[in-house]
Amino acid sequence: MIIAELCGVTKVYGGGVQALRGVDLTVERGDLVGIVGPSGSGKSTMLQMLGTLDRPTSGTVRIAGHDVAGLSDRELSALRARYLGFVFQQFHLAPGVSALDNVADGLLYTGTPLRERRERAEVALRRVGLGHRLGHRPNQLSGGEQQRVAVARAVAGDPPLLLADEPTGNLDSVAGADVLKILADLHAAGTTIAIITHDVEIAEWCPRQVRVRDGRIVAETAKEVRV
Numbered sequence: 661m662i663i664a665e666l667c668g669v670t671k672v673y674g675g676g677v678q679a680l681r682g683v684d685l686t687v688e689r690g691d692l693v694g695i696v697g698p699s700g701s702g703k704s705t706m707l708q709m710l711g712t713l714d715r716p717t718s719g720t721v722r723i724a725g726h727d728v729a730g731l732s733d734r735e736l737s738a739l740r741a742r743y744l745g746f747v748f749q750q751f752h753l754a755p756g757v758s759a760l761d762n763v764a765d766g767l768l769y770t771g772t773p774l775r776e777r778r779e780r781a782e783v784a785l786r787r788v789g790l791g792h793r794l795g796h797r798p799n800q801l802s803g804g805e806q807q808r809v810a811v812a813r814a815v816a817g818d819p820p821l822l823l824a825d826e827p828t829g830n831l832d833s834v835a836g837a838d839v840l841k842i843l844a845d846l847h848a849a850g851t852t853i854a855i856i857t858h859d860v861e862i863a864e865w866c867p868r869q870v871r872v873r874d875g876r877i878v879a880e881t882a883k884e885v886r887v
């Protein structure tokens with residue numbers, strides 16, 4: 661089953677920068693795909709398209725079969741809340757707010773009552789190994805722990821697709837490996853994941869790799885998955 665699909669997607673930014681020059685990409689349920697390329701190759705723009713955070717100049721973006729071109733901004737927000745989770749290089753946690761509430765607040769747009777949001781947040785934080793840090797605020801957590809909170813927030817609503825943009829970019833190698841291990845565990849438990857990275861090692865760790873250069877996909881590879 662296809663979760664996200666880009667068909668002939670181009671993106672031209674103001675000033676005439678052609679960030680994407682006709683991209684065809686499908687993300688299927690169960691994928692753990694690394695989208696890899698050098699800085700400026702268009703990876704983040706591709707994530708913006710997959711995440712419906714920006715609209716393409718031309719081409720089609722479909723999420724769970726919905727063509728996003730026909731949706732209002734409000735409908736797009738609802739689609740994102742239902743189908744997508746996001747992790748960015750910068751953790752984007754609210755300062756002065758506990759880990760529990762940072763995660764619980766991520767479920768605001770689902771209309772879930774506060775008590776249930778907090779229960780789900782606690783479950784998500786336990787999944788990323790932070791059951792003992794629920795009341796800690798971001799400035800009381802290490803970078804790796806902050807990113808784990810961000811991962812918990814992204815998956816608390818059980819989105820079918822998790823989009824991660826350089827999720828280990830701000831972490832040392834040990835904390836980065838921890839975050840990758842958590843992503844692997846989430847993948848094993850059924851979450852489909854796309855990771856944007858300039859790091860070839862991280863890409864090679866993914867069962868499926870998409871290589872991007874100058875706004876185009878230049879190669880796709882898939883490893884035999886061992887079971």
Ligand code: ADP
Pocket residue numbers: 673674675677678679697698699700701702703704705706
């Ligand atoms: P990557 O994530 O691979 O580093 P990006 O998708 O961020 O690549 O950028 C692709 C190209 O688009 C680059 O040349 C970048 O400078 C340009 N670009 C990205 N965002 C914008 C923007 N908002 N306005 C203008 N140009 C942009």
